[in-house]
Amino acid sequence: MKKPLVHLRGGQGSLKTILQHNSTREQLVKYIRCNRLTDSLSILENSGYTGDLAIFVLANLQSLEVEA
Incomplete structure (x- = not known):
């Protein structure tokens, strides 16, 4: 099953749409803020978002400087 495309300019709600679990979302935000991009990609891939997506x-x- 493919993940639905989301409008990323929706503010805080868009990150909630991308990742449903609070702990996963918080970890992703932490990694992005620390520029741990490989770890961030791993979280996204474990959540079903792979490759170019x-x-x-x-x-x-x-680029949106995500907020927790």
Whole structure:
């Protein structure tokens, strides 16, 4: 089953749409803020976002300076 595309400019709600579990979401935010991008990609891939889509999501979250 494919993940639905989300509008990343939706603020805080968009990250909640991408990752449903609070602990996973908090870990992803922590890794992005520390520029641990490989670890961030691992979290996204474990959540079902792989390849170019994972990189796209990570780049957008990083450019938006995600908020917890």
